[in-house]
Amino acid sequence: MRRRQRPAVAPARQLGPHHFAFYRGHLQGLELGRLSARYLGQGLDLRQARSTLGWIEDELARGVRRLATRPRQDGEATLLTESVWLALIRTRPQETVTARQVRQRKLLRALDALQPLLLVRPLPGDAVAGWFIPAVAEKLVAAGWHTLDALRAAISDDPRQWYRHARGIGVATAQDIEAWLQDQSFAVSTMGLASVAPLETLRQGPAQADAAAIEAWLDHYLPETSHTWRAYRTQAERFLLWTVHARGRALADLTAEDGSAYTGFLADPQPAAQWVGRRGTPRDRPEWRPFEGPLSAASVRHAVKIVKALCAWLVEQGRLTANPFQSVLPAPEPAPRIRAERSFSAVQWQYLKTFVSTLDADDPRTVRLRFMLRFAYATGLRISEQSRATVADLRMNDGWTLDVPGARTRTVTLPETVIDALRDHMEARGLGRDIERLPATAPLIGRIKDALSDASLSVAQVAAIWKRCFAQAGKSLATGDAKGAAQLAQASAHWLRHTAGAHALARGMSRKAVQQQLGHASITTTAAYADPALH
Incomplete structure (x- = not known):
């Protein structure tokens, strides 16, 4: 007799930009099959598309619960509470056409507000109910561990038997929870490291304005499918993330010393657990990192050339008073050679x-x-x-x-x-x-x-x-x-x-x-x- 497989403690996949685009098209009344082919890939039948639609709605609801413990800017609280969200997605009995259209417009605005907030890696203050399945989350909350940080602290205090304090959590489930935390970079060894996520997730404070300026600069190299745009986005993104996480500054505060320091960082991005990841990892995955490893001398020269051009443009726009790479002297470049x-x-x-x-x-x-x-x-x-x-x-x-x-x-x-x-x-x-x-x-x-x-x-x-x-x-x-x-x-x-x-x-x-x-x-x-x- 086959043994029934134990369900995962948390969803195996997470929402990505393509899921938001797919769901937004559904709300606008577009045909599900064409949306599936465009955003989810070829080969999915309507049954699979409808299943994915249900999963997206479940994950959005889970994400709203997750945001309950995150600091939010003024004006977001009334829009992103769980009760308001559920009221928006549920069809009301005898709803008029006008009322449905108004509700859908509000839902689309709410979705726009949710996207940048949910396309980020798990944060220590996130509610466990926002990440784990209800059956597991309820037991963790009952034990007093309402956030991921509280759960991690409990594991650190009693690594071998922490789960005994949560009624209904067995050894196998505890191991799955620990493995999930490890996958999300919540291991004890990385507790002090800030979460490094893609450019589009920088939506608060000075970093938001800097990210917007970089996106405006990248508009000069459209389309996004071009090699030039993708290469420039990669280097500008690495530079801004280093400015935020390694220097703790805005771009406007950088000096020539920072320019030299960044050049050295490119040759050996450390700590590797924070900066280096596997090549090809999707940008919406928590294990995404901006680097695949140290850059060669030629790659460092190329990267510095790009960010120097970026900073020159920012100086022209009045966002920087001086180019931090103006005095950085690149290593001599060998004559071009094709292997x-x-x-x-x-x-x-x-x-x-x-x-x-x-x-x-x-x-x-x-x-x-x-x-x-x-x-x-x-x-x-x-x-x-x-x-x-x-x-x-x-x-x-x-x-x-x-x-x-x-x-x-x-x-x-x-x-x-x-x-x-x-x-x-x-x-x-x-x-x-x-x-x-x-x-x-x-x-x-x-x-x-x-x-x-x-x-x-x-x-x-x-x-x-x-x-x-x-x-x-x-x-x-x-x-x-x-x-x-x-x-x-x-x-x-x-x-x-x-x-x-x-x-x-x-x-x-x-x-x-x-x-x-x-x-x-x-x-x-x-x-x-x-x-x-x-x-």
């Missing part, structure tokens, strides 16, 4: 083309991949530029050209082979082969499912297509060339950019022409592609 193993040789490139040509020609995904391969090699576009390019960027004047979207605007020539592959891709999407008659908003790299949609694929989605292609090609090569297969399996979309630049120089194209095509700020970067090992 040969992160580019395809002429032989590898030929194999990749041959592999793609053997795929099912009737599959729309194959048609798209053949276009992408020709497109990326002919233009050397960054992956963010690939995902943003639309029909509106095409021009016909003695041959086809593309006005590359993004921060490095430029015009590149498109060979007829690329245009023919694009026509095939558009036809496979049901849009026809006549490029001049295509919708201007149609992305050049389009969706296969919902092919008529003019919604662009995200950078992550385009990257996933490339990774899948390289992995399949590597698997196909494994029997004849294990080393080459391993290299293919590790390839990323940026390898194609390296390959395009290196092969163009090898064919005799001038460095100046390659610089303009790739959108390099400096020709010294382009010169790195002339390394014979890349050809």
